[in-house]
Amino acid sequence: MSLRVLEAFKFRRRNTVIHLLDPRSKFMLLVAFTGASLMLSDPVTLTVLLIGELVVLAVAKAVREWHRSLRGFSLILIMVFALNYLSLPSNKLFTSLAMTMRFIALTTAFSIFFLTTTPDELALALEASGVPRDYTLMFTMSLRFVPTLARDLQVVADALMSRGLELERGGIRDRVRNYVYLLVPLIVYELRRSLMVAEALEARGFGLSKRVEPYHELRFGLPDYAITILSLALLLALAYAHLSGYYARVLEYLLQLPWP
């Protein structure tokens, strides 16, 4: 499993309906899809759910990224299927398929959210929900500095390798010990950086007002209301199906179909 897995969770800037939705309604959608994946336990309805998610993905023009990361997940999927298949007493194929489908549906749900929502929007959504500005800023800034940190790690590794630190060969124990050498310069460097960032924050007037009007306003539009209502409807419908025993009967019916 390489870094390809992360492709499905990296934001891509596109101008689709989904991208333009308020992050809060997208979050509702995420909750709905997640809830649905957990409440359904058969391959048939889960496939229907997945198709629904794929439709959303298609509208967001993000199917390619999803597909690429799916290939990265393939090892885990095989494991999920195999473990279930080998450990279940009965209904092996049925349940194993269901569990695998559930895994895919869950990751796809999250993928939809992260592919179409910028960290900034996330922070805004948090702010609008009442989280104090200090924390949402911390959140945004941590995300913003992740690629920077990754690059710094590489530079530190390069610099130390150029002084003879062996990171490419050797036994596990030696390599781990050598990697530890990277920690000190990296930590010191990042501490220094955070000092400089703090200076710059102060110089930009941070801390002046407690109550701040954010530049971007999050406003709910018609599509947002539609999505939120549909999401809630989905959740409620499924909850009802469970509580009233309706789903249990559907499950029974599906199980007795001729499965290989």
Add this chain to the structure above:
Amino acid sequence: MDAVVVDRVFFSYDEVPVLKGVSLRVRLGEVLAIMGENGAGKTTLIRHFNGLLKPKRGRVLVFGVDTREVSVAQLSRKVGIVFQNPDHQLFAESVEKEVEFALRNMDYPEEGVKERVEQVLRLLDLEKYRSRSPYSLSVGERKRLTIAAILSYDPDVLVLDEPTAGQDFINKMRIKGLIESLKAQRKAVVIVTHDVEFAAQTADRVVLMVSGEIVCEGPAREILTAPELVMKSRLSMPQIAYSALLLRRRGVALPDTPMLPDELCSELIKLVRQNVA
């Protein structure tokens, strides 16, 4: 043989081509300046010299050895790279220990270590800071420390990435002196820089890079004084060379292309005296 041979190297980051067919030779006893604007591929290129990066196509030979066959730690014995930002590299408890680090990694004989460290500290004017923490040193001293840490194991090729960035005048002169003494010891020195004045003062040969390709290569005097070349690579001409160009345009005949103040002035004085006589 040449110290480093870069043979038609192609390299990409994440499918974006950064080096497009670069060929280059680094020779002992010579100071080579690799110049170009930020993003031209200079830093990527030098990372191939000690194997930090391996070419996608083409090859890099260090004293005849292909960089893909050995590890970076091994290649570093011959090619030392001093990176631009000292703070990415310093971590030891004392200046002494910092310089020792590379020696210990390379299994230098124990008896020689102390002496070698002493030598290098003296060379870079850092002996009085011997037991101090690297972080207590000033910007210029930290820069010298990173150079010391690499010079400690006496590589045949020293590569300096932007050695003068953010350095004050006094430190720049020190670094210049160091480069000259290394050249006298028949080492190869490669500096990556966009500081044309420094290149004019220290470089023998200059290579200009634009968008991952080498657009020209030659003696410093030829390259740095040619206005079209300098403009193409988004650099500026050394002030003296530019002054000479302006003087020539106004009808003053200058024989050669001066790059340094003394050269220009001796020519000008000569002209003035001729006219008086």
Add this chain to the structure above:
Amino acid sequence: MSQVSFKYAGAREYAIRDVNFSAGPREYVLLVGPSGCGKSTLLRVLNGLIPHFYSGEFKGEARVAGLDVSRTPTHVLARHVGMVFQDPENQLFLSSVEREIAFGLENMGLPRREVRRRVEEVVRLFELEELRYRAPYELSGGQQQRVAIASVMALEPEILVMDEPTANLDPASALEILSLVAELVEERGILAIVVEHRLEIALQYATRLVVMDAGRLVADGDPREMLEKVGNLVGWPPVVRAYELLKSWGLRMPGPPLTPEEFVNSFLKEVKLSGCSGSG
């Protein structure tokens, strides 16, 4: 600033000592000196980072835009003093240029409409329309510094302070940034105080040269006059060195020149005056 001295907590010596300095609008002050001379410390007094952010012993009095630095918190001073640092990476915190510019304005507690207005104005003024929605890491060093300056200028400070802003930039970008600052001084009438090492690029814009060494001011005045004094400390740009060399050979020209053009003009004028023909 009057007799200002500061010693960082835990330091053995004073970083700056008995500094007397004053400057007004429409000045472009170039502050130079060997590393460790106290330039960065002085800059940080100007926006209150010293003594509020950095603890230590502070002596003397410093007033910026009429406010007493030791008694005014940094975020209030930020409205009058904008500070731009060396590494653009550490000054751009958010994920788009637009939000970055809005950030300082939000901090000021300005109403949304005002924030929008100023953001539009700044985007237009600094020609950031194309870069508006891009993330900071997608930009080149020069662009990043331009955004940093724009974000700081959005607060409409009277003073712009810059700590080695071009250290990580190539010469073309460095020139762009320094000339951008010169424009701001001329058109907006701000006071710009810039710390730089690359005299050959920065000198041509300065209206005043201030030199520090070991914590004290050793020179403060017209760039040309000050230059002659400080060669050994900060180095002379090549044309100034050429000027000095010619002087030592007996050829005195008006100067010192701050650019190659000035050098050439002075030389030709001088040589013609002595009755020599300018052309060889």
